Amino acid sequence: MLVNDISVDRIDGDDQSSINAESVTPKHVLDRENRDTVGTVTVADPRITCRNVDVYYGDKHAIHDVSVDLGRNEVLAMIGPSGCGKSTFLRCLNRMNDTIDICRVTGQIELDGQDIYDKSIDVVPLRSQVGMVFQKPNPFPKSIYENVAWGPRVHGLARSKADLNEIVETSLLKAGLWNEVKDRLDKPGTSLSGGQQQRLCIARTIAVSPEVILMDEPCSALDPIATAKIEDLIDELRQQYSIAIVTHSMQQAARVSQRTAYFHMGDLIEVGETAAIFTNPKHPLTEDYITGRFG
Ligand SMILES: Nc1ncnc2c1ncn2[C@@H]1O[C@H](COP(=O)(O)OP(=O)(O)OP(=O)(O)O)[C@@H](O)[C@H]1O
Ligand SMILES: [Mg+2]
Numbered sequence: 001m002l003v004n005d006i007s008v009d010r011i012d013g014d015d016q017s018s019i020n021a022e023s024v025t026p027k028h029v030l031d032r033e034n035r036d037t038v039g040t041v042t043v044a045d046p047r048i049t050c051r052n053v054d055v056y057y058g059d060k061h062a063i064h065d066v067s068v069d070l071g072r073n074e075v076l077a078m079i080g081p082s083g084c085g086k087s088t089f090l091r092c093l094n095r096m097n098d099t100i101d102i103c104r105v106t107g108q109i110e111l112d113g114q115d116i117y118d119k120s121i122d123v124v125p126l127r128s129q130v131g132m133v134f135q136k137p138n139p140f141p142k143s144i145y146e147n148v149a150w151g152p153r154v155h156g157l158a159r160s161k162a163d164l165n166e167i168v169e170t171s172l173l174k175a176g177l178w179n180e181v182k183d184r185l186d187k188p189g190t191s192l193s194g195g196q197q198q199r200l201c202i203a204r205t206i207a208v209s210p211e212v213i214l215m216d217e218p219c220s221a222l223d224p225i226a227t228a229k230i231e232d233l234i235d236e237l238r239q240q241y242s243i244a245i246v247t248h249s250m251q252q253a254a255r256v257s258q259r260t261a262y263f264h265m266g267d268l269i270e271v272g273e274t275a276a277i278f279t280n281p282k283h284p285l286t287e288d289y290i291t292g293r294f295g
Pocket of ligand 2: 086087088216246
């Protein structure tokens with residue numbers, strides 16, 4: 001470590017002899033002023049644009065001035081240490097943070113040029129346009145069929161029973177689950193394995209024809225085989241949807257995403273092409289994280 005690359009963080013006066021390996025923190029880790037996002041935050045064909053987004057939980061400032069685009073047909077991975085604000089930022093994109101009383105979001109987020117925080121926006125259709133898949137699969141306590149049919153029915157997307165059957169089949173096909181469940185559609189969703197349940201939740205999200213799918217650590221409760229299936233699925237879904245995925249697995253981010261955003265203590269530190277972020281990070285904080293020095 002270069003001496004001029006560190007600043008000293010000590011509590012015991014000016015005695016230079018007390019400096020040791022534990023008492024120094026690299027300057028770039030301490031330097032909160034120098035947290036402008038490195039890299040290109042915009043894309044040519046954005047589906048979602050976020051500008052100067054701040055999020056507060058009461059007095060706690062959880063997201064600081066984040067601007068980033070999510071492009072059409074792309075997977076954007078969001079990575080960073082626990083507590084850095086990945087889930088908080090993801091939830092801004094379909095106003096899930098509205099459900100947390102003390103949470104306040106400022107700045108601008110547009111979906112296809114429309115401000116999603118505008119007073120005229122109804123969050124129910126917004127949340128089907130921007131669907132969400134959570135860490136723990138959460139099928140409704142209903143049959144496999146009803147899990148998928150529920151959204152299209154509520155949103156009036158099927159004119160007839162035959163229409164609804166077709167939406168259910170197509171959604172399960174796209175989620176790569178149809179062949180495993182077609183003979184047991186009346187069985188409870190909860191009777192499926194964890195990986196199947198997660199694909200059922202993805203089918204449920206797809207069934208209401210979203211434009212964007214948000215995924216918050218969708219594989220963290222799954223084994224490697226179920227994880228590989230979901231990762232293949234994410235790659236297929238990209239042909240039709242835009243996907244933002246939070247993951248703790250850098251291998252997963254590298255496998256499934258085209259762009260990666262690195263968050264640190266509420267700041268978006270760096271964003272860029274995934275291959276470039278992992279092979280040639282520009283910001284020292286990104287480098288620390290991907291080389292395992294931090295987080
Ligand atoms: N409902 C809440 N009320 C108050 N503070 C919250 C709430 N949710 C999150 N926070 C705080 O906001 C910050 C960001 O949390 P967030 O859950 O977004 O982090 P994360 O990057 O998703 O972490 P992890 O990787 O552990 O899931 C943390 O300091 C957290 O304590
Ligand atoms: Mg989280």
